[in-house]
Amino acid sequence: MTLETLLDKMWVDYCKLNPAAKQIHDMFVAEGETVLNDHIALRTFNHPRLGIESLAKQLKKFGYEQKGEPYIFTEKKLFARHYEHPDEKMPKIFISELELEKVSPFIRETLTKLADSIPQSVIDSEDFSMCGRPWDMSYALYSELAKESEYASWVAAYGFRPNHFTVNINNLKKFQDINHLNDFLQSKGIVLNKSGGLVKGTPADYLEQSSTMASEIPVKFTDGTHNLPGCYYEFAKRYKMDNGKFYQGFVAKSADKIFESTNKQK
Template sequence: MQAPQFFDSLWQHYITMTPQANRIQALFKSHGETVLNDHIAFRTFANSPISLEKLEPQLESMGYQAYGAFRFENKHLVARCYKHPDHNDWPKIFLSELLVNELPESCQRIINTMIDQIPEDAVQSPAIFWSGLLWEKPTLNQYDTLTEHSEYAAWFATMGLQANHFTVSVNLLETFTTLEEVNQLLLSEGYLLNEVGGVIKGSPSVYLEQSSTMADKIHYTFSDGKEKTIPSCFYEFARRHKTNDGTLFDSFIEGNADKIFDSTNTK
């Protein structure tokens, strides 16, 4: 699969889960903007048939290369980022995985039941990245248990493998040249923004500023028939700054990303 086809398929699936993204893109276009994507993010479980290690070769098959590694102690995550060496205009990819063995045993039991249902050969092509659930839905009680200890785990248990968010490149907008202007536009249209650590995460001094909406909400029926409104996916906005050598910063900042993860929190 070629990368452009990959991103198009991802986007079509993503906007079914995240209708706000389609509306926001239309909003920018109504102001004469062309919206281009900075990066896409995915979540997964470590030590599973869809671990980061198992998924990475599918990104490499499209020419993407890893260039950074991250650790989020409080959220029990590791992550890697990827870019295409020959296409700077193609989106970067941020892939994180949950270190399940660091969670309480009650959570490990729930997650391991899900992992046991994933076929060992589940990863066959890049299409795995929009495969959704590869296990039976959790019960509401299981979901609440996961939420208590890891919002990331609860989200992935209900949403599965899909684009967690796309990201508007503010650098490539023409009318809205700062993140403050982008955020003001979104707030004026009634969108709820992630305020954890401030509406803007990062600063020019760390070469990256990021904001995001709070995730769309969907009506979800759990495997025990109980229903609840839960978070789906969100839309992010990133502005990159030049480093001391004059090149545009192209990686990620752990402190920023840690707060962006909270865009899918239930509270």
């Protein structure tokens, strides 16, 4: 499998969990834009078999390298890193993990049991980063996990796959201003994440971000099918640093709010 094949498969899978993404992508194309993907995000938890490295090892085979400092999300009990490819046209990969030592015994034991149930052959496969949910899951158990950690319940329900793709605003022509882009999306009826404001970050952070709220899709559980928030679409504008190069990292305080794009809308 080539990297391009993997990314294409990820996009197809992602659009099934977020039909609005294809709609938004096509809206930009209809406006004469070429949509470039800034980054893809993956979620996991730091079980010895399933931590960040278990997802990153496949990407490293395609040339991805770990960059920058780790990102810490104290309140959500998350740790993250990002990876870049030598070919700048390839999207960055942002991988986060739930810190099991910081959650309740219930979540720790539940996720450990799920992790232990996965065949090693699945973890070692080329497309593990988009294999989906490799375990049985009941809606009752999902609901219990969600009471403490939305992140834990999302991974339990959906498994391993892109949680979001990201439009590179810098590559757009008509929508270079993130506020103008947000206005355009809202005029089309797209619901955006308002947590911390529509725009997360500032030019002083070298990164501005906004995102849609994940729309609900039907998910099959062992005890029935239920509608849950799936994936969301993000939009990122990067600014040049003092050295004249565009900032390629992420801003933890902004990402903290972006995570909430998969929260259930009230």
